[in-house]
Amino acid sequence: MLAVTAADHPAPGPRPDGPVAVLANPTAGRGRHGSLLPRLLDRLATAGRPVRLLEAGTGAQAEAACRAAVADGAAALVTVGGDGTVHRGLQAVAGTGVPFAPVPAGTGNDFAADTGFPADPLAAVETVAAALREGRTRPVDLARLTGPGGDTRWYGAVLAAGFDAIVNERANRMRRPRGPRRYDLAILVELARLRPRRYTLRLDGEPLECDAVLVAVGNCASYGGGMRICPDADPTDGLLDVVVGGRFDRRTLIRVKPRIYRGTHVRHPLVSTHRARTVELAAEGITTYADGERCLDLPVTVTAVPGAVRLLR
Structure with missing residues (x-):
């Protein structure tokens, strides 16, 4: 490729x-x-x-x-x-x-x-x-996100394609309560409905199928205001970091979540990490969020594009 x-x-x-x-x-x-x-x-x-x-x-x-x-x-x-x-x-x-x-x-x-x-x-x-x-x-x-119809979006930080994306989608459909409490309520609702979903990935062409509650594809390490979901991601290495959270139940997910701020969640036995230039990702019923913004429905292809933006630094 x-x-x-x-x-x-x-x-x-x-x-x-x-x-x-x-x-x-x-x-x-x-x-x-x-x-x-x-x-x-x-x-x-x-x-x-x-x-x-x-x-x-x-x-x-x-x-x-x-x-x-x-x-x-x-x-x-x-x-x-x-x-x-x-x-x-x-x-x-x-x-x-x-x-x-x-x-x-x-x-x-x-x-x-x-x-x-x-x-x-x-x-x-x-x-x-x-x-x-x-x-x-x-x-x-940057990461380039492409849907099966050719729709394209770019993102700089992290693509959420699991429980985190589902919570965002729930919160965006809710009219009340206003402010951050709406997001908190969306978390509670989706925790009650938590279940692993079947994901099909191809990492630089290599297939990977798994049951998971969370999949994140990072160009950078963090999302959500400092949550280091892809702690080893480097936006200058030409690669994407993929973090997969497997068959978590509600109690375990709640217990592991605080570790995301330190990036130590990747040591949990239900978490696996991968690195690739191109990630093909498919699952039923998931709308992705990138940089916190609503993006494309799965399936998508994510491609690392080296030097896609020049920063004034």
């Missing part, structure tokens, strides 16, 4: 005199960093380039605005928000050569953390401005 690289996805590329496009999510992190946005934009402007704040009211509009900015020759794209905002931006810059930077301001900032950006938004934007001034970027891998 041929390796897929960012060069397989040609795009117009950045204009040297183009603006720095900024996608900001004012509701990220429950709005706790919303008042920082003017200061962040001012500090970006110290790089000596025009700064253009993109307008969008929905996720789809945000993605369209990012794509339009890249097509118009933006010199770089910066997102201010969490992993969901990063996810929207990555759809526009993947494979284009347009530099990208996440300024972490969300509830979950896993991609920013795992690629070395400071956790403080002001410190992160100083890093980005310095990289812009010096013309400094570094390549980082």
Whole structure:
């Protein structure tokens, strides 16, 4: 199988005199960093380039605005928000050569953390401005997700395709309660319904069938705001890390879950880990979530694309 690289996805590329496009999510992190946005934009402007704040009211509009900015020759794209905002931006810059930077301001900032950006938004934007001034970027891998109909999404952190994805899907269907309690209730409902599902995987063409309650495919190590589900994943090695949680019952799953924050869950005898460039993944009734965002229904193919994005770091 041929390796897929960012060069397989040609795009117009950045204009040297183009603006720095900024996608900001004012509701990220429950709005706790919303008042920082003017200061962040001012500090970006110290790089000596025009700064253009993109307008969008929905996720789809945000993605369209990012794509339009890249097509118009933006010199770089910066997102201010969490992993969901990063996810929207990555759809526009993947494979284009347009530099990208996440300024972490969300509830979950896993991609920013795992690629070395400071956790403080002001410190992160100083890093980005310095990289812009010096013309400094570094390549980082992304994962490309493809459905059987040819639909494609990119992600930077982790693809959830098991119990975690099912909980997200349940929470998104619920209208009440509002806020984080809705997610907590969704966990309780799905724990009561927990059962292993039959998964069929192909790892670089090698078949693997298993009964499991959790499957995660990581380009980076973390999801969900610091849960190190794929603790050994490295977004510069050209590979995907696959973590499979087998036939867990409710009690065992609850007991093991806290270990995910330390990454020590992979030592449990019901957990197996794998590494591959291409992962084909199938199971009945699963909608995947990548970077915390709803993506494609299984079956999917996930491919590691080396150097698919250049980070301003």
